[in-house]
Amino acid sequence: MLVSCVGSLCIGLGAWSAAVSAEGLPVSSVSAALPVAGDLVPSGAEVLLGGEGAWEAREASLSSPEAASQREQSRTEYEGIGGPEAIALAESKFGIENPGWTPPGSGEGGQITKYIGEDAAQERTAGGQHVLLASSVPLRSAVGSGQLAPVSLGLVDRGGSFVPANPLVPVSISTSASGGVTFPLGLNVAPVQAASGEASVVVGDRVVYPSTAKDTSFMVEPTPAGAEVSWELLSQSSSGENSLAFSLPEGATLQLSSKVHGGAEVVREGEALFVLPPAFAKEADGSVLPVSYTVHGDVLTTHVNLEGSVAFPVMVDPLIEGNYGMG
DSSP: OEEEEEEEOOSSSOEEEEEEOTTSOEEEEEEEEOOSSSSSSOGGGGGGGGOHHHHHHHHHHHTSHHHHHHHHHHHHHTTTOOHHHHHHHHHHHHOTTSOSOOOTTOSTTOEEEEEETTTEEEEEOTTSOEEEEEOSSOSEEOTTTSSOEEOEEEEEEOSSEEEEEEOSSOOEEESSGGGOEEOGGGOEEEESOOOOSSOOEEETTEEEEEEEETTEEEEEEEETTEEEEEEEEOSTTSOSEEEEEEEOOTTOEEEEOSSSTTOEEEEETTEEEEEEOOOEEEETTSOEEEOEEEEETTEEEEEOOOOSSOOSSEEEOOEEEESSSOO
């Protein structure tokens, strides 16, 4: 029997796993579910697995005259495009149609044969191998179904909102951008710029709100510990500053993190109820731009510099996690 340990680090959308044989020898030293979109690992990170030479080759490709010309062209190429085109662009550049998190056994041909406690399961792979999966988050929940069943973050339309089918953490995502996403303990988070010219669309496990601001779309996707919000910035006319308004639980405050440099948190009586790890912005070519936060009262603003050589569109991905429900 093979043993596969799956560790989910909920600071993005990727999960690293390794398979170990019965003799304790690695079958695959790194079997990485590298993220397609909206995560803290750049899409080019898999190049690192090929060594320094592969990384240098990628860097050379990005700095070529052709790449520089394409980046310059992209600054205006997608200006003013409508919702369907913006969604299609996000699918082609960032793979937003692919769920950020999927439970074990949901891969092609895989099947869970037995659950072992809250965070482990036996799976039979498409190739007929039997593996033991150990997860850092519970694999079953009764939040959505009322009885213990596999966790599912697929969205269900409740009329006015979308909710994950059977999550670990109950969140409710409004059909309108201004309604935002509601978490336990009474927290609601919504984009400050929430124009409603176009209807929201479900893409994969995300709710996409096209044209919430000039050349900007807003998105929300549930995660095992909360939700990820994203802005797709289409052109040089998009704002590099995008804000979230927090409706806070009674007695709570929003502040920059006292423990994680570059992060933020919702705190009450010294306890962090919700955390926002440092965000990042990913360019269309996989390059990463730094993002910073500022906090003014109950509004958190993301800052990314879109000047210079940037490959549009750009995806900015803050993550909101709660210190609850994962025990």
